[in-house]
Amino acid sequence: MNVKAHINKLGWPRIIIGLFLASMYISCPFLGLDLKAALNDTFIRFGMNAVLVLSLVPMIQAGTGLNFGMPLGVEAGLLGATISIELGAKGFNGFLVAILFAIIFGIIFGWIYGLILNKAKGGEMMIATYVGFSSVALMCIMWLILPFKSQDMIWAYGGSGLRTTISVENYWYRILEKVLNLKNINFPIGEVIIFIIFAFIISMFFKTKSGLAMKAVGTNEKFAKATGINIEKERIKSVVLSSMLAAIGIVIYQQSFGFVQLYLAPFYMAFPAIAAILIGGASVKKATILNVVIGTFLFQGILTMTPSVVNGIIKTDMSETIRIIVSNGMILYALTRKGEL
Amino acid sequence: MKKNLINNIVPILILTLIALVFPLSGLRVIPTIQEIVLRLSRNLFLVLSLLIPIVAGMGLNFGIVLGAMAGQIALIFITDWHIIGIQGIFLATIISIPFSVLLGILAGKILNKAKGREMITSMILGFFINGVYQLVVLYGMGNIIHITDKKLLLSRGYGVRNAVDLINVRRGLDSLINLKIYNVEIPIFTLLIIAGLGFFTIWFRKTKLGQDMRAVGQDMEVARSSGINVPKTRVLAIVISTVLAGFGQIIYLQNIGTMNTYNSHEQIGMFSIAALLVGGASSSKATIFNAISGVILFHMLFIVSPNAGKNIMGSAEIGEYFRVFISYGIVALTLVLHQWRRKKEKEYKRKKEMEAIMKGELNEKSI
Amino acid sequence: MKKVFNWIFLLIFVLILSAIFFFTGKQHKVLLTNKGKGENAIKTNVVYSIDNLKTKKIRYGKKSAYYIKGINHVIEISYKTEDKKEVKIEKEFKAKISTIEQIDVQKIIRNEKDWITYKKLNK
Numbered sequence: 001m002n003v004k005a006h007i008n009k010l011g012w013p014r015i016i017i018g019l020f021l022a023s024m025y026i027s028c029p030f031l032g033l034d035l036k037a038a039l040n041d042t043f044i045r046f047g048m049n050a051v052l053v054l055s056l057v058p059m060i061q062a063g064t065g066l067n068f069g070m071p072l073g074v075e076a077g078l079l080g081a082t083i084s085i086e087l088g089a090k091g092f093n094g095f096l097v098a099i100l101f102a103i104i105f106g107i108i109f110g111w112i113y114g115l116i117l118n119k120a121k122g123g124e125m126m127i128a129t130y131v132g133f134s135s136v137a138l139m140c141i142m143w144l145i146l147p148f149k150s151q152d153m154i155w156a157y158g159g160s161g162l163r164t165t166i167s168v169e170n171y172w173y174r175i176l177e178k179v180l181n182l183k184n185i186n187f188p189i190g191e192v193i194i195f196i197i198f199a200f201i202i203s204m205f206f207k208t209k210s211g212l213a214m215k216a217v218g219t220n221e222k223f224a225k226a227t228g229i230n231i232e233k234e235r236i237k238s239v240v241l242s243s244m245l246a247a248i249g250i251v252i253y254q255q256s257f258g259f260v261q262l263y264l265a266p267f268y269m270a271f272p273a274i275a276a277i278l279i280g281g282a283s284v285k286k287a288t289i290l291n292v293v294i295g296t297f298l299f300q301g302i303l304t305m306t307p308s309v310v311n312g313i314i315k316t317d318m319s320e321t322i323r324i325i326v327s328n329g330m331i332l333y334a335l336t337r338k339g340e341l
Numbered sequence: 342m343k344k345n346l347i348n349n350i351v352p353i354l355i356l357t358l359i360a361l362v363f364p365l366s367g368l369r370v371i372p373t374i375q376e377i378v379l380r381l382s383r384n385l386f387l388v389l390s391l392l393i394p395i396v397a398g399m400g401l402n403f404g405i406v407l408g409a410m411a412g413q414i415a416l417i418f419i420t421d422w423h424i425i426g427i428q429g430i431f432l433a434t435i436i437s438i439p440f441s442v443l444l445g446i447l448a449g450k451i452l453n454k455a456k457g458r459e460m461i462t463s464m465i466l467g468f469f470i471n472g473v474y475q476l477v478v479l480y481g482m483g484n485i486i487h488i489t490d491k492k493l494l495l496s497r498g499y500g501v502r503n504a505v506d507l508i509n510v511r512r513g514l515d516s517l518i519n520l521k522i523y524n525v526e527i528p529i530f531t532l533l534i535i536a537g538l539g540f541f542t543i544w545f546r547k548t549k550l551g552q553d554m555r556a557v558g559q560d561m562e563v564a565r566s567s568g569i570n571v572p573k574t575r576v577l578a579i580v581i582s583t584v585l586a587g588f589g590q591i592i593y594l595q596n597i598g599t600m601n602t603y604n605s606h607e608q609i610g611m612f613s614i615a616a617l618l619v620g621g622a623s624s625s626k627a628t629i630f631n632a633i634s635g636v637i638l639f640h641m642l643f644i645v646s647p648n649a650g651k652n653i654m655g656s657a658e659i660g661e662y663f664r665v666f667i668s669y670g671i672v673a674l675t676l677v678l679h680q681w682r683r684k685k686e687k688e689y690k691r692k693k694e695m696e697a698i699m700k701g702e703l704n705e706k707s708i
Numbered sequence: 709m710k711k712v713f714n715w716i717f718l719l720i721f722v723l724i725l726s727a728i729f730f731f732t733g734k735q736h737k738v739l740l741t742n743k744g745k746g747e748n749a750i751k752t753n754v755v756y757s758i759d760n761l762k763t764k765k766i767r768y769g770k771k772s773a774y775y776i777k778g779i780n781h782v783i784e785i786s787y788k789t790e791d792k793k794e795v796k797i798e799k800e801f802k803a804k805i806s807t808i809e810q811i812d813v814q815k816i817i818r819n820e821k822d823w824i825t826y827k828k829l830n831k
Contacts, residue, residue, distance in 0.1 A: 321475040
């Protein structure tokens, strides 16, 4: 009986995916794949994406829904990164400057975004998606007309506007490792540490009065209102917090990845993050740090392992297709669970 | 009068925008009208297929992508079998039906489990089935599914090519009956078919099934107590919409002449829905007029933006991004307005109920 | 019961309709040759058209390919005799599934019976 209760709590999809992933790791040696490298790759991708997935937590807890408008926060982070490069800041300073501007724009964008969502209670997810899309398009125009001058960012031969992909190799590529003097170890200790820092901050926040107020709005709006909590304000706070974290998250992602990707890159970025947190056990109304950790690991694990393993077995590269099926399948599962309104 | 204005604020705004920008774009009138006629005949069917789920209260059906995929699979088959001309198109239409129905039933059942969240669920479902479609078309065809004409396949021996030339059925529908007025070519047959769908939609609303759907759309509980099988009605609405979308995609592709096997269907959902909303529809109310004006306005934006962007800001690229921004922004705006209006209506209804109760109590007390 | 019958009739109707579309819409390839052997050869260029579609010319000694749709067809050839007179001959033929039709123009001119042969396509 106890086992069954445990299984129900974990949820079948999670177990299936967990077993699937484990089987892929196990099959590595049989297929001639380097298990250590595979695990390492998974951890690196975990480090890249963890904070982005973490950014979904505030809005879920506050009942503002899954943050399909994450591209908005991502754009704030991109602005932070580009401004940092424009100012020529290198090394760890550059990274901090990027984060600083990311936070500033994250707050501004998040606040506007929050105002819009407040007018749309009940249909947040749909509207968030489209707000996200339009903001990406708007920023595309911005990347073309904003007066950036750095040679590393604009088109060569006198073109105007920023390049689609900007290398940060000379600025703060893998700065989190370099700063801790761990250049030669492949394991992303820096990213994991920074994730732990932010996860800690978030979990502390939700124990404060402000955080509890936010959570109350998410759990039972009427009750929260009766207790005198300002619903609108709490919702905006959650959106600002989520957007800020998304902005920080993309900067972390870029320093690990090595490139700043502008224009249409952020368009669909919300979906993998949402799939990850749902795989980790979150629902539309409830998410914990554990969900983030498990979910990001499982999701990134599948993304890393599937190409090599499937390739090894049937000699075909099906990774893109499998990724689409798994990530969207997870989101579908979460959306169709009963009693989540 | 004022209510009419508010309801139609979106198309009016867009019309003003276009009227302002059109002279700046440097485009001439007659070729533009030709483009619009062309795009109407190409896209209107798909947009019309969105109407029935809205009537049934299921919001904007992003699941028309599923119908589009069914239509494409049908087209792959008839191209493989070398069926050309109008027969090819009709055969593709017939073949698409079983696929559309299956996908529609699946979509309907899933949406029934996500009541209140239909739109986002159908959007994600569209992405998901796209993955399954890729599995079938990119890996299964040529492999497990036999393809006779090897020219359709990729060089590795299986999987359909990225671009399938539909030269055999190209304009099969359009050129059947063609009219030229003032240098503008009008594909009469296609337009007749679209008109047919229009009349079908109007007739359908008067049938028992149509009335049932309207009842379900207005209030599910009331409909259930009237004896209507709510889940089944909702599934049927989606099935009809998906089947129509399959036809619509075939019409769309026969006009273009080439099928981007993996891309043609992806944007269809967003564009058709954006067009419908631009025409003044909302996620709970849409008319044929919304569909027609929406397609005209939306595609005017399509045509005018790059050129205007080039003339105003020196870059057609900016014009293009601006169009994307406006299209998605409009959808977001309409959804927000709609949600806000629904809230106001609920509050109004609650207020009226409270007043009635108060009056009832007062009356009782005075007796 | 009646409802089931209605559905079955509809299904049969659609199946028959599909078959009609399939056969009348299928594209076939026709190969024509204007090659002759020995004394029977009539050395003239031939102009032909099938089903009143675009006309094509086959020079003497050459081949030509044509795509047609459907089952029943009419081919009309015309050529000039030595005394510059134009002669037109019309012939009917059927197209079969999974075959390529091969037409020998020379044999039409000579009014021979086996002017059309069918070659089965391998899968």
